[in-house]
Amino acid sequence: MRVRLSTLGCRLNEAELAGWSRAFEARGCRISGEGEAADLIVVNTCAVTAEAVRKSRKLLRRLQREHPRARTVVSGCAVSLEQEQLGELGVDLVVPNRDKDRLVPIAQQALALPLMPEAATEPGAAALFARGRQRAFVKIQDGCRYQCSFCITTRARGAERSRSIAEICREIDQLVADGVQEVVLTGVHAAGYGSDSGASLSELLTAVLADTEVARVRLGSVEPWGLPERFWALFENPRLMSHLHLPLQSGADSLLKRMARRCKTAEFARLVETARAAVPNLTITTDLIVGFPGESDAEWAQTLAFVEAIGFGDLHIFSYSPRPGTAAAEMPNQVPAEVKRARGRELHVLARQLKRTWLARQLGSVQSVLIEGSPSGPGNRENQFGYTPGYLSVRVATGGAELNNRIIPVRIEQVLDRPADALDQPADSQLLGRPAEAINPI
Numbered sequence: 001m002r003v004r005l006s007t008l009g010c011r012l013n014e015a016e017l018a019g020w021s022r023a024f025e026a027r028g029c030r031i032s033g034e035g036e037a038a039d040l041i042v043v044n045t046c047a048v049t050a051e052a053v054r055k056s057r058k059l060l061r062r063l064q065r066e067h068p069r070a071r072t073v074v075s076g077c078a079v080s081l082e083q084e085q086l087g088e089l090g091v092d093l094v095v096p097n098r099d100k101d102r103l104v105p106i107a108q109q110a111l112a113l114p115l116m117p118e119a120a121t122e123p124g125a126a127a128l129f130a131r132g133r134q135r136a137f138v139k140i141q142d143g144c145r146y147q148c149s150f151c152i153t154t155r156a157r158g159a160e161r162s163r164s165i166a167e168i169c170r171e172i173d174q175l176v177a178d179g180v181q182e183v184v185l186t187g188v189h190a191a192g193y194g195s196d197s198g199a200s201l202s203e204l205l206t207a208v209l210a211d212t213e214v215a216r217v218r219l220g221s222v223e224p225w226g227l228p229e230r231f232w233a234l235f236e237n238p239r240l241m242s243h244l245h246l247p248l249q250s251g252a253d254s255l256l257k258r259m260a261r262r263c264k265t266a267e268f269a270r271l272v273e274t275a276r277a278a279v280p281n282l283t284i285t286t287d288l289i290v291g292f293p294g295e296s297d298a299e300w301a302q303t304l305a306f307v308e309a310i311g312f313g314d315l316h317i318f319s320y321s322p323r324p325g326t327a328a329a330e331m332p333n334q335v336p337a338e339v340k341r342a343r344g345r346e347l348h349v350l351a352r353q354l355k356r357t358w359l360a361r362q363l364g365s366v367q368s369v370l371i372e373g374s375p376s377g378p379g380n381r382e383n384q385f386g387y388t389p390g391y392l393s394v395r396v397a398t399g400g401a402e403l404n405n406r407i408i409p410v411r412i413e414q415v416l417d418r419p420a421d422a423l424d425q426p427a428d429s430q431l432l433g434r435p436a437e438a439i440n441p442i
């Protein structure tokens with residue numbers, strides 16, 4: 001059976017898709033790529049914004065047009081929140097979020113899929129590498145106990161539930177056997193890992209570093225509160241990557257209060273101080289919402305000042321859009337679009353400055369880089385690119401050596417500034433480096 005898998009949204013959706021891909025392959029299915037024939041379509045939807053729901057429907061319709069005789073299975077947050085709307089689209093099976101970890105056996109039974117485990121070839125990361133991915137997202141937990149006023153995820157994904165440490169390590173072992181060098185541990189509330197099982201994120205990381213051979217372990221987004229004991233000491237292991245994405249959302253306490261966020265600016269600043277003291281050369285990035293209801297000029301000025309004072313390595317900037325079903329969508333004083341745009345531009349300028357400052361601090365250092373391919377596609381091997389432990393993108397002058405999926409020491413020599421281009425790509429900066437040692441061909 002040929003299965004076409006597709007997803008939108010967060011890394012957790014991506015991790016779930018990778019898990020389904022391996023489960024289908026283990027049952028003798030072949031994973032179809034773009035433009036290839038398929039007998040079954042599986043879509044993992046997103047509902048973080050109303051726009052994401054619209055895109056989920058659009059993706060589903062496109063795949064149904066491309067594969068008119070295929071059966072359709074739909075899961076994800078849009079299913080949990082907008083089931084009736086998706087039901088209209090003639091899908092054969094809807095798998096709500098609470099059951100999505102068992103989507104493959106559920107689909108096999110509900111649709112009487114003629115799966116042939118005996119025909120299975122070793123499930124591999126082929127699908128992952130085929131998508132030019134050298135790192136795999138690994139789901140560690142789902143759900144969240146908090147109620148941030150702008151967030152629909154907590155409603156769509158429900159209460160916190162953690163996968164067992166053994167199950168996660170088994171999955172990583174399989175990925176390592178398939179040649180994956182780096183895993184990204186991801187969840188809705190990663191710091192809450194084990195809240196339902198008595199384990200903790202520190203225990204999980206300790207086990208992954210001790211019991212698996214994976215070369216690099218990276219953490220996905222981690223809410224800036226509730227980090228377990230011994231967390232910082234774990235970064236003494238060079239296999240745990242020195243990058244933390246800590247969503248701040250705003251730099252004004254009065255606004256954080258309206259967002260119902262657990263972490264105010266003073267706590268955030270203390271957390272960053274502790275992190276930097278514990279982890280050398282740690283890249284800290286964050287999420288920021290622009291134009292949250294009632295965001296005053298004074299609150300905006302506080303946000304700009306606080307963000308600059310923290311000195312993030314990069315910013316992910318989101319323009320607030322009311323998400324039906326959230327408390328914030330009902331709040332008064334929604335910020336006009338032109339004000340959001342102006343503030344967004346201001347924050348992008350600050351983001352570029354902060355990133356450039358952080359990149360400049362890497363000059364002259366030697367860092368291990370996982371090579372992920374060529375900036376201008378296969379065939380151009382003069383330059384390849386990859387990421388440092390701090391998740392900084394580096395263009396590496398490799399002189400023609402094929403280094404895909406290899407981890408090599410790179411001397412950071414320059415910061416490349418790329419102006420905004422005709423494709424409306426915003427200006428950006430990237431590191432340039434050379435292999436710090438002679439490359440031994442494999």
Ligand code: SF4
Pocket residue numbers: 144145146147148151152153154188189223
């Ligand atoms: S902690 Fe994160 S996932 Fe949970 S409600 Fe807040 S924003 Fe949503």
